[in-house]
Amino acid sequence: MATIKERFKAKADDLSAEIKEILKEHGTRTIGEVQLSQVYQGMRGITGLVTETSLLDAQEGIRFRGYSIPELQEKLPKAPGGTEPLPEGLFYLMLLGELPTAGDAEEVTNIWQRRSHVPNHVFDAIEALPKSTHPMTQFVIAIMALQTESIFAKKYAQGMNKKDYWDAVYDDSMTLIARLPRVAAYIYRRKYKDEKHIQPDGLLDWSGNFAHMLGFEDESFKELMRLYMTIHADHEGGNVSAHTTHLVGSALSDPYLSFAAGMNGLAGPLHGLANQEVIKWIFDMRDELGVELPSKEQIEEYVKKTLGEGKVVPGYGHAVLRKTDPRFSAQMEFGKTHMPDDPLVNIVWRVYDVVPEVLKSLGKVKNPWPNVDAHSGALLVHYGLVEYEFYTVLFGVSRALGVLASLCWDRALGLPIERPKSITTASVKDWLEGKGEIWGD
Ligand code: HAX
Secondary structure (H helix, E strand, O other): OOOOOHHHHHHHHHHHHHHHHHHHHHOOOOOOOOOHHHHEEEEEEOOOOOOOOOEOOOOOEEEEEEHHHHHHHHHHOOOOOOOOOOOOHHHHHHHHHOOOOOOHHHHHHHHHHHHHOHHHHHHHHHHOOOOOOOOHHHHHHHHHHHHHOHHHHHHHHHHOOHHHHHHHHHHHHHHHHHHHHHHHHHHHHHHHOOOOOOOOOOOOOOHHHHHHOOOOOOHHHHHHHHHHHHHOOOOOOOOOHHHHHHHHOOOOOOHHHHHHHHHHOOOOOOOOOOHHHHHHHHHHHHHOOOOOOOHHHHHHHHHHHHOOOOOOOOOOOOOOOOOOOOOHHHHHHHHHHHHOHHHHHHHHHHHHHHHHHHHHHOOOOOOOOOOOHHHHHHHHHHOOOOHHHHHHHHHHHHHHHHHHHHHHHHHHHOOOOOOOOOOOOOHHHHHHHOOOOOOOO
């Protein structure tokens, strides 16, 4: 039976041939117009990228290779006795475009187990930083330290044929994903648990082992990690972490360099860092009000105060989505099943009752509904993972699955260096006055 790598190569060859045909026949068709406002406002709504692993619909939310989150919860293989999907299965689905069997998911688990050994110099690099360093900074530096292991970089230096890029990117991606939980857990235990590190358990699945190394043995926490690692993995190609990884990879920077770049983007408060900001915002609200479960009226006042201070309400809004994020809903379901009476989780639900109407009343927020980050922290706090500065690292470990599966596709399809055209306002003014075209080379 063919290995996962061989199966991926066969799929990639088929799709490459298909794309060649599509472009031969339809390459000159236009798929949209670009307005000047879009050029100035974050390229919102401009279709300009291909990402095979997932697709985001403004109303429906994310679909991974056509499957919604509830469908994945039903169809992907589970850990023994578990009900949440194994992210190994999601990775297989994103990479190969077909649902894995339990055996396929197990094969991914085994590959990642075999490759999970982290070289000592990576821990030394982390140790060189002050403990006060933000966990995301430690995480990015550790990924950069892992780069010494890049097969792509070594082979490129030796003079690799471009036909073989995909092969080295695949190997680097699998090794990097395999090592991330150990690195992340090391950062967590170093910073928050008196450097009492926990050795990996070679018999556990990727997320179960991650939970174990973080120091959480509760089976329902392991289930949360499986769900968490699945739902944060991918959100099509235009978000900052995915787009950055893809962009940097397009210069043939190896997967370590590309992923580290993506993680620097995830560390921004309008993107992945929003998950720490949400819980910090709730803690601050509770402290200021001096109550454990604020009323809806109190929450509304606090939201208005936040807006009045010129800040965003973290966890709300989205550049593409226009309804409640199904990743929020999946976590809400988890909360209802596992901790319906948890006070912090109940605050999250109360905030959900209040915030959308307040944001709507501003008249400028395009999406007043919660995103993935509005819920995740409260579930983690329930199990005792209260150190919220670490939350974006969890997001980052998961995000590796989507952006690295995509990077394999980028190189297998031979996508070129990315280089959109930029313009100056002076050239826009000339164009508006009819003094020549600014578009084009
Ligand atoms: N609170 C207050 N104001 C908000 C807001 C929020 N949650 N969401 C949007 N707005 C404001 C914008 O700041 C903007 O104001 P100005 O015109 O004064 O600059 C206006 O509403 C229009 O913005 P938009 O078009 O609705 O939103 P954008 O596409 O520009 O931005 C963001 C999308 C996600 C960045 C935005 O909604 C936001 O800042 N949300 C809070 C931070 C957050 O939760 N980020 C995580 C997003 C999901 C994610 O990537 N997770 O990792």
